[in-house]
Amino acid sequence: MNQQSPFSIQPMDGLGVIPALQEDIDFEDTLGHTYRNRSEADFIGTSITETRWKWAGITMAVLFALLLGQAAQLQIWHGNSFYAQAEGNRIRDEVIPADRGRILDRSGTVLVNNIPAFSLWIKRDVLDDSDKYLAAIDQMALLLNEDVHELHDQLLSSDGLSDELLVTHNMPTAAALEVLASPEAYEYLRVEAGVRRYDVDVQSQTLSALLGYTGSMNEDEYAEYRQSGYQKNELIGKIGIEESYEQVLRGFPGTRRVEVDAVGHPQSILEKRDAVDGATLTLHIDAGLQAMIEAHLAQLENEQGIRNASVVVMDPRDGGIRALVSYPGFDSNLFMDKIDQDQYRALLEDPARPLFSRALSGQFPSGSTFKPIVAAAALDAGVITEHTTVLSTGGIRIGQFFFPDWKAGGHGIVDVRKAIADSVNTFFYMIGGGYLDFEGLGLDRMMTSAAAFGLGQPLGIDVPHEASGFLPSAAWKNEVKQEPWYIGDTYHVSIGQGDILVTPLQVAAFTTVFANGGTLFEPQVVDRYESQGKIQDIAPRIINSETASPEAIAIVREGLRQTVTQGSGRRLNGLPIPVAGKTGTAQWHSTKENHAWFTGFAPYDDPELVVTILIEEGGEGSAVAVPLAYDIFDWWFYKE
Structure with a gap:
């Protein structure tokens, strides 16, 4: 018996039992025999048919084509757009505001300056998330100590396309530092350091209407200023010099392109264009003179109850404004951001109307200050000569109407010089409207001369909202009042009463004509401005x-001088310098006190200062306006 190999494969029955030992059967023989004896050949490969392969290929090709087309659309047609969006998420363009120009008086005293301030901004997308919005607005109310509802209304009214909305330009410093110190606690807010406007001389509140203030733009203003590149959140000049010289004071904002991180924090500056600060304006105004006049008017208010007044001081040599006082004034710093509603209401409801620039916009009967113009017109028209005399007996009568002199019994025989000095109504009734056989100027010639002296039209001062005054005509009265023009109307106009209206500025301007010998200058507040080291003078x-x-001007000047030496302005004769002028008393109401006028110039031989004063409801010009004129001339010429 052969010895059994331990590696021989033994056949088994169906139960896994080896029935008998078989020798010399190996693995290959067993398997090979089994498969060699199969009747059919087995198929080795896949069960997917050719048709399925074809459709699968088509499907794969279509999908690939779609992906390729989408990639082409994103990369080629919309590539620039998506690139810009991606850059926008990484890069932020910022505006660098220019510092607004300062405003100085004629001696270099700073009147308006910039002081450090913080502005508060809120992210625009916060408004679309109620939870974030409520959290942010509660934070702002606490920081600014303001009412939540008012802040809500303000934010809802904000517009523009920027990613942030301006809440305030004047955030309290302590609140700003709190946000800057803990930005993670105020993730929806941003604080920016900057400057805000500030009127330095707050003690002289009558400068406010002249200088003006800055404020946020309304819709109409933004529609206008955006054409010049303004942003919606910029402040603009609202009244006064701030408004009329807006483009000069604003300067040119700069820009910077900043790279930011995922939460918007700046990382680096990629590009920068520096801002150009606004120009510094130097005014003709003398701040010391303005303050002195205001103090004297305050004293008149305390002592005599005077509530409203206007004072205009000009240089007759070039039209420069030395003082422009509308009394009472107001503190323009209240308007530099958002004025408290109670304070604003108090200003609006104040019977003295402190917000009204009465020296520019107030229109009043001129009273006797108009008489020098009538005299000059009559001399030039040949209605009178310097030797023409009139007998004043207390007035003239036309039918049942009597037109009086201010002096009972009249002034006796007067010529044009004495008529000006004593303000003789009868003389001007006659040369203005005529009487009996004496032919006067008539309304049309008087109004033509008045217009030549600047009445009935704005003079063009470089401060906005100047009124034009009013020169009546027969056609106007017929159309508006539906009445004919009577001789009595002409008489009233010839003495500065009736329907003629002037502004204090216009009276000062025509007084400069008599002071300088016949030239009417455009009044100017700004003398020059300086920008980037270059000075630009503003020529008269x-x-x-x-x-x-010249002959008529010279004769009227002599009459104005006699007003001081012999007439109603004799108090001014006590000054060491020679003064000429004219007083006036203007009736304007049947039950209220008359307005008091004075207008004059000094020195008489070589004038350098014109002073015009209107004290509303002040009574006689000689009683209340002349003493103030004395103090102004005395301060100006002898202040040192």
Whole structure:
């Protein structure tokens, strides 16, 4: 018996039992025999048919084509757009505001300056998330100590396309530092350091209407200023010099492109263009003179109950404004951000109307200050000569109407010089409207001469909201009042009463004509401005150099001088310098006190200062306006 190999494969039955030992059967023989004896050949490969392969290929090709097309659309057609969006998420363009120009008086005293301030911003997308919005607005109310509802209304009214909305330009410093110290606690807010406007001389509140203030733009203003590149959140000049010289004071904002991180924090500056600060304006105004006049008016209010007044001081040599006082004034710093509603209501409801620039916008009967113009017109028209005399017996009568002199019994025989000095109504009734056989100027010639002296039209001062005054005509009265023009109307106009209206500025301007010999200058507040080291002088502008003949001007000047030496302005004769002028008393109401006028110039031989004063409801000009004129002339010429 052969020895059994331990590696031999033994056949088994169906139960896995080896029935008998078989020798010399190996693995290959067993398997090979089994498969060699199969009747059919087995198929080795896949069960997917050719048709299925075809459709699968088509499907794969279509999908690939779609992906390729989408990639082409994203990369080629919309590539620039998506690139810009991606860059926008990484890069932020910021505006660098320019510092607004300062405003100085004629001696260099700073009147308006910039002081450090913080502005508060909120992310625009916060408004679309109620939870974030409520959290942010509660934070802002606490930081700013403001009412939640008012802040809500403010944010809802904000517009523009920027990613942030401006809440305030004047955030309390302590609150700003709190946000800057803990930005993670105020993730929806941003604080920016900057400057805000500040009127330095807050003690002289009558400067406020002249200088103006800055404020946020309304819709109409933004529609206008956006054409010049303004942003919606910029502040603009609202009244006064701030408004009229907006483009000069604003400067040119700069820009910077900043790279930011995922939460918007700046990482680096990629590009920068520096801002160009606004120009510094130097005014003709003398702040010391303005303050002195205001103090004297405050004293008049305390002592005599005077509530409203206007004072205009000009240089007759070029039209420069030395003082422009509308009394009472207001503190313009209240308007530099958002004025408290109670404070604003108090200003609006104040019977003295402190917000009204009465020296520019107030329109009043001129009273006797108009008489020098009538005299010059009559001299030039040949209605009178310097030797023409009139007998004043207390007035003239036309039918049942009597037109009185202010002095009972009249002034006796007067010529044009004495008529000006004593303000003789009868003389001006006659040369203005005529009487009996004496032919006067008539309304049309008087109004033509008045217009030549700048009445009935704005003079063009470089401060906005100047009124034009009013010169009546027969056609106007017929159309508006539906009445004919009577001789009595002409008489009233010839003495500065009736329907004629003037502004204090216009009276000062026509007084400069008599002071300088016949030239009407455009009043100017700004003398020059300086930007980037260059000084730009503003040249005097002449409105009319042919207001009246030199001969007529000279005769009227002599009458104005006699007002001080012999007439109603004799108090001014006590000054060491020679002064000329005219007083006036203007009736304007049947039950209220008359307005008091004075207008004059000094020195008489070589004038350098014109002073015009209107004390509303002040009574006689000689009683209340002349003493103030004395103090102004005395301060100006002897202040040192």
